[in-house]
Amino acid sequence: NAGVTQTPKFQVLKTGQSMTLQCAQDMNHEYMSWYRQDPGMGLRLIHYSVGAGITDQGEVPNGYNVSRSTTEDFPLRLLSAAPSQTSVYFCASSRTGSGNTIYFGEGSWLTVV
Amino acid sequence: AQTVTQSQPEMSVQEAETVTLSCTYDTSESNYYLFWYKQPPSRQMILVIRQEAYKQQNATENRFSVNFQKAAKSFSLKISDSQLGDTAMYFCAFMKAYSGGGADGLTFGKGTHLIIQP
Numbered sequence: 484n485a486g487v488t489q490t491p492k493f494q495v496l497k498t499g500q501s502m503t504l505q506c507a508q509d510m511n512h513e514y515m516s517w518y519r520q521d522p523g524m525g526l527r528l529i530h531y532s533v534g535a536g537i538t539d540q541g542e543v544p545n546g547y548n549v550s551r552s553t554t555e556d557f558p559l560r561l562l563s564a565a566p567s568q569t570s571v572y573f574c575a576s577s578r579t580g581s582g583n584t585i586y587f588g589e590g591s592w593l594t595v596v
Numbered sequence: 597a598q599t600v601t602q603s604q605p606e607m608s609v610q611e612a613e614t615v616t617l618s619c620t621y622d623t624s625e626s627n628y629y630l631f632w633y634k635q636p637p638s639r640q641m642i643l644v645i646r647q648e649a650y651k652q653q654n655a656t657e658n659r660f661s662v663n664f665q666k667a668a669k670s671f672s673l674k675i676s677d678s679q680l681g682d683t684a685m686y687f688c689a690f691m692k693a694y695s696g697g698g699a700d701g702l703t704f705g706k707g708t709h710l711i712i713q714p
Contacts, residue, residue, distance in 0.1 A: 516701050525600070525687050525704025526641075533699060541701050571639065582629040582648060582693060585702065587641035 486510065489574050489588035496564045496595045504559040504591050506574030512586075513579035515557040519543065519570040520590075526573060532557055533579060564595045598623040598690050602705035609678055610713050616663075617673045617708045619688030627693040630664065630671045631702065635685040644686070647671065649693070675710075683712045 490505045508515065516531035518541075528541030532551040546568060548560040557576075561568060574588040599622045609615045621630070632644040647655045647664050654662050659679075663672045675682055686709075689702040 514699050518701075523706060525689070525706050526702070527704070528701035531699075531701050539700070542703075573641065575641075577699070580694070580699060582646070582691065583699075584643055584646070590639045 487574055487576050487586050487588035489572070489591045491591060492589070493592045494594070496561070496593065498564060498566060498595060500564050501560070501562050502564065503561075504572055504574075504593070506557045506559065506588060507555050508557075508574075508576040508586070509555065510576060510586070511554060512576035513554065514583075514585075515551065515574065515576045516541070516585075517547070517549065517557070517559045518573045518575065520573065521570050529559065529572075561593075566595045569593060569595045598625070598628075598692070598703050600688050600690050600703050600705035602688055602708050604708045605706075606709040606711070608711040608713060611678060611680060613678055614674065614676045615678055615710065617675075617686050617688075617710065619671045619673070619705060621669050621671065621688070621690050623669070623690065623692075625692050629691045629693060630662075631689040631691070632660070632662070632671075632673045633687045633689060633704075634682075635687060635707070636683070641687075645673065678712050680712050680714060683710060685709050 487508045513534045517529040518526035530549040532538045572591045577583040577585045628649045630647045634642045659676045685707045687707045688705040
C-alpha cells in the first residue's frame with residue numbers, strides 16, 4: 484500500500500547543481516502535481532499534470548521542469564539550483580476531476596547552499 | 597485567481613475544549629471545493645474534511661465540522677472534544693471545480709498552528 488512515494492527524502496545541493504526529485508504513485512491516478520512549502524507559508528503549486536504527456540504550470544513554476552511519460556511517474560527537475568529553492572517539496576496525486584481526494588507524499592527536504 | 601486567508605497564526609486550547617479555526621477566501625468562481633488539511637510535525641498532509649460549494653449542508657467528519665458561508669466566503673473548521681493528537685498545523689485550501697474531468701491544483705492559506713494543552 485505504497486500510495487505516493489517521493490525520493491530522496493533529504494538532499495543538499497550546491498548552487499548551480501541540477502537534480503531530479505522523483506515521484507511515483509501506484510493508484511493509477513491520472514492527476515499528479517508538485518508543491519513547495521516554505522516557512523510560514525502554505526503549499527504552493529509548481530506544476531501539475533492531468534495525464535501522461537500533459538503538463539501545465541502552477542503558481543510558482545520558474546526554475547523547475549516536469550515531464551509525464553507514464554501514468555505512474557512525475558519527476559521534478561531543478562536545472563540550476565538556487566538558494567531560493569530551499570524548501571520542502573510535496574508530490575500529490577488523485578483521480579482526474581476536481582474535488583477528488585488528493586493524496587500527498589511525505590515530502591522531500593531540499594537545501595541549496 | 598483566488599486567495600485563501602487564515603487570520604489566526606496560532607491558537608491554543610485545553611484538551612476536551614471546542615476550537616474554531618477561521619478561513620476566508622476570495623474567488624469569482626461559482627463552483628468550487630474547499631478543504632481543511634492537517635499537517636502534524638511529521639509534515640504529512642492529511643485531509644480532514646471537504647466541502648462542495650454547491651452543497652448547502654455543512655460537512656461533518658466525526659469531531660470535525662465546518663461552517664460554510666458561501667455568500668460571506670467563509671469556511672471555518674470546528675473541532676469538538678479536542679485531543680492532544682489534534683496538535684498540528686491546519687491549512688484551509690480552495691480548488692476550482694471543472695466540468696469534464698479537468699483539474700488544476702489547490703490554493704492554500706498560510707495555516708494556523710493549533711496547540712492542544714493537556
